[in-house]
Amino acid sequence: MDEISKFLGFKKTIPFVVSKDVYNAFQKCSCDFNPLHTNVVFARLKGFKECVMYGNILNAFVSCAIGEQLPSKNVIIHSQDIQYKNPFFLNDKLEMFLEVEDIHESVNVIELKFKFLNEQNVIVSKGHIQIGILL
């Protein structure tokens, strides 16, 4: 089977946990200490129940999904987008629904869509990823 055919009809549900380790590692990577993410008093003043997690933790999870969970490791991300629909919080268990949307075989390009849902089945974010197959 050629590399791109493996993606026909591909869809997968991938669990992620926004653990303290994930939060700390993202903070160390980004050096983003905005009070919404680090100061519970500030977060509550802004109407949230606790510190809001960094939205871009989800893009780190996207990186994992593309790098580790596809039918081939021979991939590279061309572009991606994400919309944040609802906040998520420390220790939230999220499920990512990842699905191939379109395959452009002549240029070895695949478009995927994804959404993250929390345990209450509330949509946290959604978006798209375009990848190329590395030959």
Add this chain to the structure above:
Amino acid sequence: MDEISKFLGFKKTIPFVVSKDVYNAFQKCSCDFNPLHTNVVFARLKGFKECVMYGNILNAFVSCAIGEQLPSKNVIIHSQDIQYKNPFFLNDKLEMFLEVEDIHESVNVIELKFKFLNEQNVIVSKGHIQIGILL
């Protein structure tokens, strides 16, 4: 001055270094060990001079830019997109050019655009971010 007026004409150049610490922290956050990012033999087989850095490290830098470098800390990301134009590598020094593109005062929404350039002035990535002002 009200919160949103501070963004009128805002633009900023922000330096970032893709240090070993950044790389390690991103890897710990994402658990993405795709060989393109971890195995130099694989990366060379695919035509790159060394391991390609995770594109989503740039989204961690976007998080920092939005959380730390704007005229107000009272912000939250609504959505963002990024296109990867050229690979970047460990220890690359990047400059991020961040600029307000549009302000929608009646809904407290601001659109920004950005690009990352490497030391050779080659564009590494570009994209957009929509933020909301937290009142």
